[in-house]
Structures are given as C-alpha cells and as structure tokens.
Amino acid sequence: MVEITYRDAVIRGIAQEMQRDEDVVFLGEDVAKAGGVFKATVGLYEQFGPLRVRDTPISEQAILGAAMGAAMTGLKPIAEIMFSDFFAVCFDYIANEFPKSRYMSNGQLKCPLVVRTGNGAGSRFGAQHSQSVENWCMMIPGLKVVAPSNPRDVIGLLAAAVRDPDPVIFLEHKSLYATKGEVPDGEIVDTLGSAKIVRPGRDATILALALMVPRAVEAADKLKAEHGIDCEVIDVRSLVPLDTRTILGSVSKTHRLFTVEENPRLCGWGAEIVSIVADEAFYDLDGPPVRITTPHIPLPAADILEDAVLPTPARIVDRVKTTLNG
Amino acid sequence: MALQSDRANGGSGLNDDIGEAKRLELYRTQVTIREAEQRAYDLFLQNLVKGTSHLSLGQEAVAAGFAGAMQKGDLSFCTYRGHAHTLARGVSVEKVLGELMQRDNGLMRGKGGSMHLTSADHGVMGSYAIIGAHLPIACGAAWRAQYKGQKDVSVCFFGDGTTNIGAFHEALNFAAVWKLPVVFVCENNLYMEYTPIGDVTAVHNPAGDRAGSYGLEKIVIDGNDADAVYRTARAAYDKARAGRGPSLVECLTYRHSGHSRADPAKYRPEGELERWKERDPIKIYRERLLQFGIGEKVIEAIDAEVRNVVDTATETCKAAPMPPMDILTTDVYADGGWAWRN
Ligand SMILES: Cc1ncc(C[n+]2csc(CCOP(=O)(O)OP(=O)(O)O)c2C)c(N)n1
Ligand SMILES: [Mg+2]
Numbered sequence: 328m329v330e331i332t333y334r335d336a337v338i339r340g341i342a343q344e345m346q347r348d349e350d351v352v353f354l355g356e357d358v359a360k361a362g363g364v365f366k367a368t369v370g371l372y373e374q375f376g377p378l379r380v381r382d383t384p385i386s387e388q389a390i391l392g393a394a395m396g397a398a399m400t401g402l403k404p405i406a407e408i409m410f411s412d413f414f415a416v417c418f419d420y421i422a423n424e425f426p427k428s429r430y431m432s433n434g435q436l437k438c439p440l441v442v443r444t445g446n447g448a449g450s451r452f453g454a455q456h457s458q459s460v461e462n463w464c465m466m467i468p469g470l471k472v473v474a475p476s477n478p479r480d481v482i483g484l485l486a487a488a489v490r491d492p493d494p495v496i497f498l499e500h501k502s503l504y505a506t507k508g509e510v511p512d513g514e515i516v517d518t519l520g521s522a523k524i525v526r527p528g529r530d531a532t533i534l535a536l537a538l539m540v541p542r543a544v545e546a547a548d549k550l551k552a553e554h555g556i557d558c559e560v561i562d563v564r565s566l567v568p569l570d571t572r573t574i575l576g577s578v579s580k581t582h583r584l585f586t587v588e589e590n591p592r593l594c595g596w597g598a599e600i601v602s603i604v605a606d607e608a609f610y611d612l613d614g615p616p617v618r619i620t621t622p623h624i625p626l627p628a629a630d631i632l633e634d635a636v637l638p639t640p641a642r643i644v645d646r647v648k649t650t651l652n653g
Numbered sequence: 654m655a656l657q658s659d660r661a662n663g664g665s666g667l668n669d670d671i672g673e674a675k676r677l678e679l680y681r682t683q684v685t686i687r688e689a690e691q692r693a694y695d696l697f698l699q700n701l702v703k704g705t706s707h708l709s710l711g712q713e714a715v716a717a718g719f720a721g722a723m724q725k726g727d728l729s730f731c732t733y734r735g736h737a738h739t740l741a742r743g744v745s746v747e748k749v750l751g752e753l754m755q756r757d758n759g760l761m762r763g764k765g766g767s768m769h770l771t772s773a774d775h776g777v778m779g780s781y782a783i784i785g786a787h788l789p790i791a792c793g794a795a796w797r798a799q800y801k802g803q804k805d806v807s808v809c810f811f812g813d814g815t816t817n818i819g820a821f822h823e824a825l826n827f828a829a830v831w832k833l834p835v836v837f838v839c840e841n842n843l844y845m846e847y848t849p850i851g852d853v854t855a856v857h858n859p860a861g862d863r864a865g866s867y868g869l870e871k872i873v874i875d876g877n878d879a880d881a882v883y884r885t886a887r888a889a890y891d892k893a894r895a896g897r898g899p900s901l902v903e904c905l906t907y908r909h910s911g912h913s914r915a916d917p918a919k920y921r922p923e924g925e926l927e928r929w930k931e932r933d934p935i936k937i938y939r940e941r942l943l944q945f946g947i948g949e950k951v952i953e954a955i956d957a958e959v960r961n962v963v964d965t966a967t968e969t970c971k972a973a974p975m976p977p978m979d980i981l982t983t984d985v986y987a988d989g990g991w992a993w994r995n
Contacts, residue, residue, distance in 0.1 A: 419820075431779075468985055
C-alpha cells in the first residue's frame with residue numbers, strides 16, 4: 328500500500344498497461360517530451376520511448392482518427408484529448424466513427440481504444456475549459472464511459488478500459504489530479520460497469536461521479552453527525568455500462584434517491600438513472616428523487632462564481648435535509 | 654508538376670511494365686464496376702435499391718488502377734461513393750448488390766447500407782459517409798504498419814470536395830510528419846454534390862495545389878486512363894513500403910451520373926458530359942487493348958462474362974430474404990450484444 332496522487336495514478340496506470348502489452352501505444356498533444364499539460368504523463372516517454380509515446384500536432388481529429396485506424400488493425404491505443412471540451416472539435420469520431428463501425432460492418436471491424444481526457448470544473452478556466460461532458464458521451468450507443476474519483480480507481484479502471492475490446496471514454500477530473508489516495512502494490516485491474524458503495528447508509532441513496540464523490544461523502548458525514556441522517560453514497564464510476572443492480576439495490580433499501588451531478592442540468596446522467604428508478608423501483612421510493620446539479624448555464628470563470636454553481640457539500644446537506652425532514 | 658499520364662503513354666506495348674494479364678484484369682475490373690453500377694441505378698429506379706446510392710460511373714479507372722496495383726493485405730478506406738473500390742478489391746457483385754438491396758445476403762446484412770460497404774477479408778476497412786473522417790483513420794492503420802514493421806499500405810479515397818474540410822489537412826500534415834505508409838487519392842470529378850469545386854476552392858487543383866503545404870510532390874494525373882492510374886499507384890505504394898512516407902494523388906475524372914440516387918445533374922453546363930464521355934475510361938481502355946493487339950473476341954468474352962455475373966447476382970439478390978430482426982441488436986459491443994446496463 329502506498330499513498331499517491333490521482334495524477335501519479337494516471338502515469339502508473341498507463342505504464343502498467345504499456346509494460347504488459349507492446350500493442351498499447353499512447354498519443355496526444357504535449358504528452359511525450361513535456362509529460363502532459365497536467366503532468367499526468369511525466370516519464371512515460373523516457374520509459375517507453377518515442378515509438379510508443381508520441382507527441383502529435385494540434386489536430387484532435389487526426390489524434391482520434393489515427394487511434395481508431397490503429398485500433399481496428401491491431402493496436403490498443405490510448406489517445407489523450409487535453410481538455411474534454413475539445414471533444415466538440417473531434418466529435419465525429421466519438422459520435423459517428425468509434426461507436427458505429429462494429430455495428431455498421433456487422434461485426435467485421437473492431438475499435439479497442441481509450442480516449443483519456445481532462446474533464447470538469449474547479450480550475451477557474453471558464454466555459455470552454457471546465458465542462459463536464461459525460462452526458463455528451465453517455466448518450467451514444469456503442470461507447471463505454473467511465474470517470475474515476477480516486478487514485479486506486481484511476482489505475483484499475485484505466486487497466487480495464489485498455490483491456491476492453493470496445494471504445495472507452497476515460498474522464499479524468501482536473502480538480503482531482505492533486506488529490507491523494509492509497510493504492511495497493513502490484514497490478515491493479517478493475518471491471519467496467521461496476522458502481523461502488525463508498526459509504527453504506529440506511530436513510531437515503533446519494534449517487535455521485537468523479538469530483539462529486541468526495542463532496543457527497545463529506546455531505547454524508549455531516550448529515551450523520553449533525554442531523555442524524557444516514558446516507559449511502561455510491562460512486563457510479565461507470566456510466567456505460569451502468570451498474571443498475573447496485574443502484575436499484577440501494578434504493579430498495581433506503582427508499583430515497585439523490586443524484587449529485589457536475590454536468591449542467593438537462594440530460595445529465597442522473598436524469599437517466601432517475602427514469603430507470605421510476606420505471607423499475609417506483610414503489611420502493613418514499614418520495615420523489617432529487618437531482619442536485621450545476622444549473623443549466625455555461626460555467627463562469629471567477630472563483631466566487633464558479634464555486635457558487637457546482638454542487639457543494641453544503642448544498643447537498645441542505646437538499647437532503649429539507650427533502651427528508653420536509 | 655508530374656502529369657504522369659504522359660509517362661504512362663510512353664509504354665512500349667502489351668508486354669511492357671504492365672503486361673497483358675494485368676491489363677485484362679484492369680479491363681475486367683472497370684467493366685465489372687460499370688455494369689454493377691448501372692445495375693444499381695436501374696434497381697434504384699425500380700425501388701429495389703432504397704435509401705441512397707452514389708455511383709462511380711465514369712470513374713472506374715481510378716478504382717481499377719489503385720486496386721490493381723495493391724498487394725494482398727493492403728487496406729482500402731472508401732467514401733459513401735465506395736461501391737467501385739469495394740468491387741475492385743474483389744468483393745463479389747452479389748455481396749455489394751445484396752447490401753444495396755437491403756438483403757440478408759448483403760456484405761453487412763443490411764446493417765450498413767450502400768454508404769458503408771466493408772469487407773475486412775478483402776482489405777476494405779470501411780466506407781465512410783462523413784466527409785474527411787477516414788483520412789485520419791487511414792493514418793492510424795498506416796501507423797500500425799509502421800509500428801509493427803508490417804509492409805502493407807493504407808489507401809484512402811475521397812473526392813475533390815473533401816479537400817476543403819479540416820480532417821483532410823490534419824491528416825495530410827500528420828501523415829507527412831510521421832512519415833506514414835499511406836496514399837491519399839483524390840478523385841477530382843469537378844463537383845461536390847451539385848456545386849462545381851472551382852466555385853468554392855482557393856486553388857485550381859484542390860488536392861495537387863495543397864500537396865506543397867505538407868512537403869509532398871504535386872501529382873495530378875489523368876484519372877480516366879487506367880494505365881496512368883496503375884503506374885502512379887505502384888510508384889506511391891513502393892514509396893510507402895520503402896518507408897519514404899505518404900503521397901497525395903489527384904486524379905482528374907468525371908462522374909457520368911448525378912451525385913446520388915436519381916440526381917439528373919441539371920447543374921452541368923451543356924456539352925460537358927458529352928465531352929467527358931468521349932474520354933470514357935472504358936472506351937479508352939478498350940481502344941488500348943485493341944491497339945496492343947488483343948482481339949475483339951477476348952474483350953467481348955470479358956464483357957459477356959461480366960454481364961452474366963451481374964445478371965446472376967441481381968436474380969440471387971432479388972430472391973434473397975430480407976435480414977431477420979434478430980440482428981438488430983447484435984454487434985453494438987464486442988460481446989456481440991447491445992447491453993449498456995446490468
Ligand atoms: C461533413 C459532411 N459534410 C457534408 C456532407 C454531405 N455531402 C455528402 S457527399 C458531399 C459532396 C462531397 O464531394 P466530393 O468530396 O467531391 O466527393 P464526390 O461526391 O464528388 O465523390 C457532401 C457535401 C457529408 N456527408 N459530410
Ligand atoms: Mg467530387
């Protein structure tokens with residue numbers, strides 16, 4: 328067991344997979360010699376050399392297209408898109424190419440690749456470098472979408488993503504890069520499609536993703552200590568495949584559902600989960616599910632403004648408390 | 654600028670660097686495309702081909718020449734105007750028509766349709782309907798070959814209109830910087846869908862005049878002369894296999910039909926089509942074969958064989974069942990299914 332940062336976990340995760348399999352290659356802007364703009368790939372170039380760790384031009388379409396062509400012919404590429412907001416300039420690959428080639432070709436083509444990207448707010452970068460775009464990806468049949476909240480999951484889910492035969496969007500949260508967590512020694516391999524109960528509880532289920540997980544846990548601790556409300560916090564981890572079994576199991580126990588989503592309100596992942604719960608566990612619920620999200624606005628840059636719109640532990644405490652206590 | 658048809662016509666006769674067997678193959682491929690495309694058009698008018706289809710009538714020499722110079726294992730990346738390139742790699746007329754006719758015997762059993770013909774076994778790694786998308790993808794396949802030390806070449810076909818989209822420029826720069834074994838083939842048929850390429854392009858040769866921006870030679874050839882195409886292709890493949898990087902080839906050609914479906918192509922100036930039909934690639938090639946002493950009988954026998962193949966394929970496809978409903982949800986994910994939740 329060793330304590331490392333989320334950033335170092337990215338490095339360790341990529342290295343673990345590149346060491347295991349020569350077909351794993353890595354490309355992106357400023358990722359090789361410079362070690363990445365978030366310093367999340369430092370040392371990989373030195374360790375694996377210029378043929379496997381490659382700097383690219385500022386050509387997001389070329390990066391993702393090349394990853395796809397390499398994947399369909401036998402490599403296992405990891406492509407980095409520096410900021411997830413830039414998905415918008417290469418969305419053709421994410422929406423039309425990766426996820427549809429297998430289906431359209433009736434199973435003749437494969438696309439085993441991983442797109443890593445810096446997602447989420449908290450860095451005061453403004454509306455085009457701070458978005459949470461998980462909902463852009465979740466809605467596309469054929470993709471898998473994961474978003475780790477801690478260093479151990481970064482390594483384990485990245486390994487699972489690289490070994491997965493389908494295209495996986497791997498959303499790293501920029502505001503988590505400096506956070507620390509314990510990771511076991513040796514190889515770590517997790518499974519896609521499994522949520523994790525990170526804090527068991529009996530009175531309400533709180534679902535969260537990435538940066539919202541530590542905030543939900545902090546809120547849950549406060550709700551218990553100050554208001555006697557015992558919340559179960561689930562780290563959703565994987566939006567596709569979605570671990571509905573764990574979610575429905577928790578709701579059937581607590582009878583209350585809250586989602587904490589960093590994405591703007593419309594079409595957030597929580598809306599999909601709420602609809603599933605309404606369909607399949609309506610009579611387990613003691614009250615309407617509540618979505619706690621960023622409001623439906625572009626993200627502002629100033630710290631005081633940005634802090635005011637993302638769900639915070641205080642806001643979560645407040646919503647849960649008023650909902651349960653009336 | 655290398656206008657390579659000049660060199661091509663300098664060949665010394667039937668047993669020159671191309672030779673009789675290859676020439677007969679190039680002829681057969683062109684006629685196969687011509688007959689199959691004409692049949693696709695007829696079937697469209699009978700409502701037996703639905704949705705859309707984009708024909709390569711008049712552009713057969715490009716497909717035949719580039720495919721004819723490929724080796725087994727070389728990879729083709731096509732556009733929605735991809736029937737010709739798919740047939741040229743040896744995919745059967747029946748499989749192609751079956752897909753166009755949305756039958757269970759089609760190449761992808763009706764799941765892809767006319768714009769997405771794919772036959773991995775023949776090296777046809779997909780037909781792409783988003784303009785420009787497949788240029789970077791071809792780069793990736795070429796990167797794999799380079800990384801693994803494999804000798805195959807990735808060949809990417811696209812139209813003149815495609816040279817104005819970002820992915821074209823990203824891919825050209827990327828391929829040049831990484832020295833990838835990829836060959837970009839622009840079929841300049843003078844039109845996008847309906848707009849003449851000259852109306853919306855800053856340079857005269859949409860691909861050729863951009864080559865210099867990426868440190869590549871300007872290569873513009875007669876795309877209606879299969880020999881010229883074949884020789885250019887061979888040189889580009891040799892360069893790629895030798896590790897000397899990508900090529901960009903602009904083939905001047907013309908589509909005899911409209912852009913898609915039953916487009917009557919009213920936007921063409923009077924006489925243009927007729928002028929280009931005088932330079933019909935199949936007419937040119939037939940004359941060349943005769944000039945080289947190949948008997949009319951041999952040529953007619955090929956014509957008859959091809960017509961027979963297309964007729965038989967048409968009947969087989971008409972009789973073939975529609976795809977079953979149980980394939981609706983297969984192959985969304987690699988496990989064969991479509992499950993997004995447990
Ligand atoms: C990104 C994108 N924009 C527009 C279209 C619509 N479209 C389909 S074919 C076409 C014309 C393409 O012209 P060109 O590249 O010259 O190819 P050609 O059809 O002549 O073979 C257009 C605009 C598309 N499929 N994708
Ligand atoms: Mg055109």
